[in-house]
């Protein structure tokens with residue numbers, strides 16, 4: 393089977409700059425599996441032993457899942473769930489699990505995103521905010537780009553009064569290897585519109601993401 397790794401792009405996607413806009417070469421799954429087999433041999437393993445014989449297939453499947461966001465588009469995931477509404481107060485979806493992969497080491501980045509916007513005539517289905525996070529997280533990323541892609545996607549889709557995105561995450565490349573700092577986590581933010589212009593609005597957002605909900 394020949395896989396095209398080229399992403400599905402659409403007008404909304406084009407509001408964000410992304411690695412996925414680059415043309416990617418076409419390779420077969422067999423070639424991908426062969427590459428994993430070569431890695432195993434390079435690591436000193438026997439890829440034909442029982443426990444490893446299906447590993448190339450599993451690794452390719454796992455990596456395809458972890459990067460499935462390249463094949464998704466904002467138009468598809470939105471499914472039309474943008475509604476005309478006069479609400480004009482902050483909408484915040486907090487504690488959205490993030491499972492991404494760092495582009496330097498292809499190791500997990502695990503964390504949470506908090507996403508807020510202030511509507512300007514349009515609201516978006518709440519689950520779609522989490523789906524947008526998911527689409528960009530399921531690519532090879534740096535945390536900074538993931539954060540601004542989510543902000544720019546919402547800004548482009550809704551033209552709201554403002555968007556705020558904060559991501560808190562731990563990088564396995566800093567935990568399991570390299571500098572080995574298990575307690576470290578990284579916070580990134582992207583503020584658009586009123587969140588970047590008005591300190592009080594930004595403060596309200598920051599205090600809402602600090603407060604603990606009491607139902608879990």
Ligand SMILES: Nc1nc2c(ncn2[C@@H]2O[C@H](COP(=O)(O)OP(=O)(O)OP(=O)(O)O)[C@@H](O)[C@H]2O)c(=O)[nH]1
Pocket residue numbers: 494495496533534535536563565566569570571
């Ligand atoms: N800014 C940023 N850096 C990241 C992210 N994920 C991983 N990195 C960093 O990317 C850098 C790559 O540095 P290199 O020196 O080329 O790679 P390395 O030798 O593996 O680096 P060490 O991790 O320091 O051992 C490291 O400092 C990583 O911590 C991210 O999301 N954002």
Ligand SMILES: [Zn+2]
Pocket residue numbers: 494495496497498499563565566
């Ligand atoms: Zn890394």
